[in-house]
Amino acid sequence: MAQGSKKGKSGWSRRKFLQTAGVAVATVAFPEIIISCGPQSNSTPAAVIPKARKGASIRLLQWTSFVKPADAEFKRQAAEWGDANGVTVAIETVTGDQLQPKTAAAVEANSGPDIIQMQYAWPHLYTNSCVDLTNDVNILISKLGKPDPVNEAYCKVDGVWRAMPYTIVPNAWSYRTDYFTQAGVSSFPATWDELTAAAAKLKTTGKPISQTDGHAYGDSLTMWNPVLWGFGGKEVNADGKTVAINSQETRNAIKWAQGAVKAGFVVHPEWLDPDNNQAYHADRISGTLNGASIYIREKIEFHHYTDVTNNAPMPSGPKGTFAMNLIFNHAVMKWSPDVETARAMLLYLMDKTQYQKWTTIAAGYNAGPFDAFHNDPVFAADPKLKAFQDVVAPGKWPGWPALPSKKTAQAQTQFIVADMFAKALANGGTGDIEAAISAAETSLKAIFERP
Amino acid sequence: MGTATRADAVPVWHQRRVRIYDREAPLGYLLLVPTLFVLGIFLLYPFLFGIWLSITDSELGNVGNFIGLGNYRFEFRNTDGVFYGALINTFLYTGVTTVFKFGLGLVMALLLNQVFPFRRFVRAALLLPYIIPTVLSYEAWRWMFDPTFSVVNWLLVNTHLVQYPGPNWLGVPANAMAALMIVNVWRGTPFYAIAFLAGMQVIPLDLYEAARVDGASRWQSFINITIPLLRPVLLVVLLLSTILTFADFQGPFVLTNGAPYNSTQLLSIWAYQWGIPGGAIGLGAAISLVLFPLLTLVVAVVLFMLRRPE
Numbered sequence: 001m002a003q004g005s006k007k008g009k010s011g012w013s014r015r016k017f018l019q020t021a022g023v024a025v026a027t028v029a030f031p032e033i034i035i036s037c038g039p040q041s042n043s044t045p046a047a048v049i050p051k052a053r054k055g056a057s058i059r060l061l062q063w064t065s066f067v068k069p070a071d072a073e074f075k076r077q078a079a080e081w082g083d084a085n086g087v088t089v090a091i092e093t094v095t096g097d098q099l100q101p102k103t104a105a106a107v108e109a110n111s112g113p114d115i116i117q118m119q120y121a122w123p124h125l126y127t128n129s130c131v132d133l134t135n136d137v138n139i140l141i142s143k144l145g146k147p148d149p150v151n152e153a154y155c156k157v158d159g160v161w162r163a164m165p166y167t168i169v170p171n172a173w174s175y176r177t178d179y180f181t182q183a184g185v186s187s188f189p190a191t192w193d194e195l196t197a198a199a200a201k202l203k204t205t206g207k208p209i210s211q212t213d214g215h216a217y218g219d220s221l222t223m224w225n226p227v228l229w230g231f232g233g234k235e236v237n238a239d240g241k242t243v244a245i246n247s248q249e250t251r252n253a254i255k256w257a258q259g260a261v262k263a264g265f266v267v268h269p270e271w272l273d274p275d276n277n278q279a280y281h282a283d284r285i286s287g288t289l290n291g292a293s294i295y296i297r298e299k300i301e302f303h304h305y306t307d308v309t310n311n312a313p314m315p316s317g318p319k320g321t322f323a324m325n326l327i328f329n330h331a332v333m334k335w336s337p338d339v340e341t342a343r344a345m346l347l348y349l350m351d352k353t354q355y356q357k358w359t360t361i362a363a364g365y366n367a368g369p370f371d372a373f374h375n376d377p378v379f380a381a382d383p384k385l386k387a388f389q390d391v392v393a394p395g396k397w398p399g400w401p402a403l404p405s406k407k408t409a410q411a412q413t414q415f416i417v418a419d420m421f422a423k424a425l426a427n428g429g430t431g432d433i434e435a436a437i438s439a440a441e442t443s444l445k446a447i448f449e450r451p
Numbered sequence: 452m453g454t455a456t457r458a459d460a461v462p463v464w465h466q467r468r469v470r471i472y473d474r475e476a477p478l479g480y481l482l483l484v485p486t487l488f489v490l491g492i493f494l495l496y497p498f499l500f501g502i503w504l505s506i507t508d509s510e511l512g513n514v515g516n517f518i519g520l521g522n523y524r525f526e527f528r529n530t531d532g533v534f535y536g537a538l539i540n541t542f543l544y545t546g547v548t549t550v551f552k553f554g555l556g557l558v559m560a561l562l563l564n565q566v567f568p569f570r571r572f573v574r575a576a577l578l579l580p581y582i583i584p585t586v587l588s589y590e591a592w593r594w595m596f597d598p599t600f601s602v603v604n605w606l607l608v609n610t611h612l613v614q615y616p617g618p619n620w621l622g623v624p625a626n627a628m629a630a631l632m633i634v635n636v637w638r639g640t641p642f643y644a645i646a647f648l649a650g651m652q653v654i655p656l657d658l659y660e661a662a663r664v665d666g667a668s669r670w671q672s673f674i675n676i677t678i679p680l681l682r683p684v685l686l687v688v689l690l691l692s693t694i695l696t697f698a699d700f701q702g703p704f705v706l707t708n709g710a711p712y713n714s715t716q717l718l719s720i721w722a723y724q725w726g727i728p729g730g731a732i733g734l735g736a737a738i739s740l741v742l743f744p745l746l747t748l749v750v751a752v753v754l755f756m757l758r759r760p761e
Contacts, residue, residue, distance in 0.1 A: 104727045107512040125730040129512045214622075214710035269711030270598065270621030284599050406510070406730055413728035414533075419712040426711070442531035450525065451508075 047138045050347065054086035056338040058345055061102060062117030062328070064093040066277075066293035069300075070362035074349070077358065081348045087341055096273070097217060106333070114336035115346065118329045120412065121154055121397070121404035123162040130162035130331040136343050137161040140350055145371025148327075150395050153404050155329050162331060164346050165369035168395070169326035170388040171222040174280065174294040175287030178308040179205045188287070188312030192230060195315050196260040203264030207286040210279065212271035213422040219273050220418040222324045223289050225398055228253045228417055230317020235411060235444055240402035243444045245420070246437055249319070254424045254433050256317075261429030269422050281305075289314075291326065292365045292388045300363065311387035314394065323391040324398070329369075367392050407447050416443045504736035511730045522737035537716040538741070540628065544703075544717060545696040548635045552692060553685075555636065556643020561673075563644065564651045574648070577641045585638075589705035592634045596620035596706070624714030627707050631715055634702055639695075643688055650684030651677065683757055690753040697742055718742065 060078065065071045075091045082089035092113065094102060099117065106112025107129045123130055137155070141147065147155075151165035175188055183201035199209045212220050228234070232249030236242060261267055266285075268275065276288040281302055288294070298306045314323045332342040348354060352372055359366050359378050364385035368376055379389040398417070399408025411417075420440035424431040505522055509515030526534045563574055580588065595603050597620075604617030620630045654677065662672045678685075700719040703709075709716040709724070718738055726735015 100728050104511050104730075108732065110512075125510075126512050215708040268598070268622060270596075270619065270627070270707070272593075272708070275597070275599075279599050282599065410725070410729040410731070413724055415710075422710075422712040439531055442529075443533065446525075446529045446531055 047135045047142070049139065050136065050340040050343040052081075052085035052087050052341045052344040053338055056341040057088040057090070058082070058115065058336075058338060058342050059090045059092065059113040060115040060117075060330075060345075061092045061094070061099070061106075061113040062330075063096045063099050063119070065362070065365065066291060067296055067362050067365045070358060070365060073358050073361040077349060077354050078345065081345055085341075085344070087345070089345065106335075110335050112333065112335070114338060114342045115330050115332055117166065118154070118163045118331045120327060121399075121406075121409040123155055123329065123331060124157055124405050125409050126331070127157045127162055129334050131334055131336075131339055131343075132160050132162070133164050133332060133343065133346075134161045136347055137164055139347060140164070140370060144350075144352060144368075144373070148369040148392065148395075150325070150327050150397055151329060151369040153397055154327055163329035164331075164350065166329045166350070167327075168367040168369055168392055169291045169328070169365060170367050170391045170395075171218075171289055171291055171323065171325050172314065172387040172391045173287055173289050173312045174292075174309055175209070175312060176207065176305060176308050177310050179207045179286035183286075188310070189315050192227065192256050192260070192315045192317050196256070196263045196265065199260055199265035200263040202286050205286060207284065208264055208266040209287040210266040210268060210276065210285040211289050212269070212273075212276060213267040213418055213425055214269040214271055215415050215418070216271060216273045216275075217413075218326055219271070219276060219290060220415065221398060221412065222326070224418045224421045225324045225396070225400075226314055226322040227257060227317070227421070229322035229396060229400065230315075230319055231256060232317075232319040234401060235399055235417060235440075236402045236408070236448055238401040240399075240405055240407065241448055243441060243448050245444055246441045250420075250437055251433060252318070254421060254436065257421055257425055258429040258431075258433070261425050267422070267425050269426075292363070292385065295384060296363045296365055309384075311384055313387045313390040321394045322396055323394045325367075325391060325395045327369075327395075327397070364388055407450075410447045411444055414443065414447075416440050501736045501740060504733050505740050506737075507733045509733040509736075511727075511732050515733050518733075522734045523741070525734065526738055526741070533713050533716055534721065534738070536713060537718045537721040540714075540716060541697060541718045541742070543628070544632060544635070544699070545693060548632050548639065548696055549689070549693055551632070551636045552639045552643050553689065555640045556647055556688075559640065559644035560647035560651055561677075563648050574645075577644055579641075580638045581641050585701045586705055588638065589634065589702050592630075592637075593621070593706055596630050598622065621707055622711060624711055627711060627715045631703050631706055634706065635696065635699060638702065639692060643692065646684055646688045647681065650681045654680045686753050686757050690750060693749060694746055697746060698739075 071091075071093055078089045078091050081087070096119070099119065100122070102112075103116050103118075103122065103126070106116065107126045110129070118126075118130075133155075137147070147165045148168060151168070155161050155163040155165055173188060179202060180186075180188070180198070183198070183205050185198045185201050189195040189198045195209070202209055211223050213224065214220055228250065231253035233247060233253045234244050234249075237244050271279075276285070276290055277294055277297075279285045280288055280290075280294050281298070281304070283305070292311070295306075295309055295311055298304065298309050314321055330346050332339055332346070336342055349358075355368060355373070356376060356378075359368060359373070359376050362378070364378050364382065365388075367373065367379075367389065374392075376389075379385050397404050397408070398412040399405070402408060417440065420436045423436035423439065424433050504515075506517060506519060507515035508518050508521070559577065563570065563577065567573075595601060598604070598616065601617065601620065603620070604613070607613045607617050608615050618626050621627045658676050658680075659672055662676060667675070698719055699717070700723065703715060703717050704720055704723070707715040709720050718741060722735045722738035724735075725738060726732045729735070
């Protein structure tokens with residue numbers, strides 16, 4: 001300590017003065033240099049702000065949001081930037097399940113949109129087709145703070161940012177307060193065991209708490225992965241190689257699920273992503289896990305159950321609270337003739353002012369992927385949306401605690417975890433637990449042990 | 452003199468071209484060239500590319516290395532049961548739907564071959580399932596099979612054929628497979644019916660007249676005249692339909708995507724899951740080519756039967 005103080009007093013050597021003055025002058029002369037500071041190491045090269053090329057054309061492909069006005073605002077902002085920079089911008093939106101086939105076709109043909117929305121671990125699947133965006137993400141980090149760990153895990157492949165963090169679609173429970181009150185349940189359950197008790201009571205109202213355990217690419221994963229993690233189960237160890245699904249923790253998770261189903265929690269193997277939304281809006285169920293679209297559409301479109309709908313974060317298991325959210329990022333594709341223009345456009349869209357205009361119109365369906373967005377006013381504007389903000393922090397990704405990879409992506413797209421639960425939950429929650437785990441283990445080993 | 456002058460006036464290259472046109476065989480091959488070119492680009496190249504992919508460890512966006520039969524070995528040795536389940540389901544799906552489409556198509560064609568009012572309109576309407584965009588019609592079927600909003604269950608319950616709430620069509624393995632088959636039969640039967648009808652229309656009516664004069668019943672006419680003369684059409688339609696059903700993807704993908712827990716998994720969807728979302732395009736190609744030897748055998752048998760004299 002004393003030594004440190006001494007150094008501090010005598011620290012202004014001629015060399016240090018020159019270094020400091022040099023940096024100060026350079027910063028004034030080349031403002032972009034400053035953005036290389038922040039969490040990056042000293043060896044990181046100075047970030048350079050990309051510039052748009054007048055006359056360029058940029059085509060961006062992404063999914064169609066469940067909140068239509070958000071898409072309209074995104075297109076408006078992109079067009080606004082295009083007009084200001086003399087760039088023709090085309091935003092193409094497709095349904096979530098069409099996006100990956102289109103992306104795969106573009107990657108294989110080495111041709112297509114300049115920017116593609118990458119969902120989940122796609123940057124790990126299409127690494128060679130994605131431009132290195134480290135420079136641009138560093139610019140954002142300098143302005144917006146730390147990125148969300150899940151976005152970072154998906155975007156960063158071998159230390160290189162292959163996509164730019166774009167958004168999080170938080171998944172929380174939407175439930176009917178009137179049916180909960182009628183059943184004598186005063187608030188949404190805080191633990192999985194409480195959920196079982198609540199499901200038993202809600203069963204008497206004829207409006208069960210329901211969720212898919214089928215091949216829904218969003219809702220099935222966001223439900224059953226957090227259940228598995230909440231009881232301490234995992235598909236694979238942190239090394240990303242050793243399959244670890246066959247454990248007592250996995251058994252405990254499945255036993256909880258079987259108990260919940262026997263008590264009155266209703267699972268639907270036939271449901272795809274839109275089906276629980278439809279069931280809720282049609283007054284068939286009292287609660288389900290989903291993005292904020294159920295609540296938002298009730299609020300701005302249907303107005304049937306707005307006052308009696310509330311939202312709640314994920315219940316906790318014995319090993320803690322976990323969530324899985326839909327994570328979207330943007331990649332600039334290598335075949336684009338205007339890579340720099342595409343990067344410039346993405347930076348504009350991620351600018352805090354622009355971005356928060358968009359999240360405001362998205363009405364809580366989207367959360368920002370940087371520290372600067374953690375207190376987005378949109379979540380404070382309506383207390384019922386707080387649950388969607390609360391599920392961001394405990395968010396993980398399929399395959400956790402292993403880092404995302406091609407193999408975790410393959411396990412995810414084959415619905416191995418969801419199928420394990422679905423097998424055990426068949427016939428009213430009386431399926432063979434050991435057979436379900438064994439099948440999942442064999443499938444996971446086939447993936448993770450494949451060269 | 453005049454003739455000689457005219458012959459001298461025709462250039463040599465033109466004389467050669469005329470000779471080619473006059474000879475049947477070279478002209479035939481020449482006329483085949485555009486077709487072969489198109490077939491080569493749109494059929495042969497993708498097919499050979501698929502075979503090449505299946506023997507490499509290619510991933511989307513990455514050209515792979517030659518690994519021989521490694522991808523095939525991987526799937527056949529995999530013990531998680533999904534691949535073998537998909538293989539069995541594919542045979543079951545193709546077998547059952549082909550039998551139904553064949554039988555119903557034949558019955559429909561026989562009915563449509565009769566004279567009745569508005570028969571042209573009815574014949575055209577028959578093609579509706581074939582005309583509606585595939586995904587739209589399958590989405591409609593998904594809605595009809597939905598346990599919450601199912602019009603099928605509403606009908607069954609209200610006609611007291613089943614008890615409320617009716618079967619869970621897409622949530623129970625056996626029901627889900629049956630639902631896939633029902634939709635495939637609904638969509639595929641018109642193709643059979645129209646093709647059979649076209650075949651029936653060219654059977655000379657004299658044959659039926661003569662049979663009737665000889666005292667043959669309608670059943671005897673059907674067995675001894677209609678079926679033998681329809682045989683080439685029956686075989687070709689059967690062949691095409693079998694190949695298309697083996698490779699059917701859109702319907703099963705939209706309706707179940709393999710759920711519940713891979714019980715409706717077909718080879719086409721399994722190949723897609725590995726190849727597109729999973730990025731292992733080489734393995735996906737191998738899965739989709741697993742049935743190629745068998746289908747080749749089926750094609751060979753059908754072609755042999757077509758060429759066999761009566």
